[in-house]
Amino acid sequence: MKLISWNVNGLRACIRKGFLSFFEEAGADLFAVQEIKLQEGQVDLDLQGYRQYWNYAEKKGYSGTAVFTKVEPLRVFRNGVGNERQQSEGRILTLEFASFFLVNVYTPNSQRDLARLHERLQWEDAFYAYLQELENEKPVIVCGDMNVAHEEIDLRNAKSNRGNSGFTTEERAKMTRLQSEWLIDSYRYYYPDQEGAYTWWSYMKTVRERNIGWRIDYFLVSDKLKSAMNDVSIYSDVLGSDHCPIGLTMAFEA
Template sequence: MKLVSWNVNGLRACVNKGFHDYFHETQADLFCVQETKLQEGQISMECGEGYKEYWNYAEKKGYSGTAVFTKREPLSVRYGMEEDREPEGRILTLEFETFQLVNVYTPNAKRDLSRLDYRLDWEERFRHYLLQLDKKKPVIVCGDLNVAHQEIDLKNAKSNKNNSGFTPEEREKMTVLLEAGFVDSFRSLYPDRTDAYTWWSNMPKVRERNVGWRIDYFLVSSRLVPALTEAGMDPHILGSDHCPVYVVLDEEKIPVS
């Protein structure tokens, strides 16, 4: 079973830059996107036969938003954490027979850290939400988590130490989440791999020189680790300032709850 996640930074723009070529090439069972930046009816996707579409639109136009394209019918779909709504369109949860998928676009603390307190509170609520889901079935979390967890996860760690996405507070929230029973799929397989990034600034030549950050993830419940066969990213795929990330799981090794 292959799952793909991509912060497209505007789906309409990304579609004009080859999104569908990559989508059809991957043949993913589940394809998740973040930052769709559109409202209902503003785009018609060409996903092909067999895919179902689920969207969570932000109330604010041209902002945030998530979507999931899936070959398999979910048992249920949820659009928020405490309530079945998320005004910024940041969360989609699809329940399947043996696992639950959470597609998430984590709030950015902003360059001046003016939204850091909100971000940290959101992280607390999100961890609680995931733990409640995990009591029922194993969880797969994917999306733009807006944090480089360790120094190995960005090119210039020292100069970014207190910047948004690499503050001690944000990194600690990721540590606490992992210690609560979740595993970073990529680091589980490749603990020492360097220069593996998923986001690059739009500054000139930054992406060409691979001066990036790894802020897009697939996290899995610890009991899914035996089913994990591959995890990685496709940095050669353009169309967004993020690149797609993916994970492959052996469904026969997913425990039945």
């Protein structure tokens, strides 16, 4: 089974920049996207063989998630984490399959001035509890833009970014907690010492060309599924967004 996750930073814009070519080439069984920035009826995707599940933000041109899947899920959940405003932002889309839950997430940003750091940490606690609840039923695979570089190896300029949004001690500690309990950072499982492996780059001129980036997009896999992991990928050469797609292959069907 092949899974792809991609923060597209506006699906309609990404489609104009080659999204469908990558989608077809990837041939994923499950394809999760974040930050779709659209409402129902604003895009008509003809994805042969895929069922489409959407969680739109109420605010136009903002946030939102979607999953395109070859396998029909048993259940679909669109809310359940965060305060009322966060729940209206379409940040989580959970699909239940026979052997696992897929949780597609677009984690709130604590903002450049950390104005929403406290709110972000409250989200993290609610998200942690939500995942625990699911894990008690069956194993979980979490994918998406989690808006945090976990360790210094996960961003180019760790020293100068320490304490900044996405690399605060508090945000990193929440990711550590997730991984210390039952979830595995699939990329670091295979490539623990790989430097320069990033999934997001600023739009500032030449930043991506010079690979001055952050790894903030993840596949976190339940420890119960560790033996079924085959490999992971970062498609850093795929353009169309300020993020690149990431991939995970598992040795079972959904």
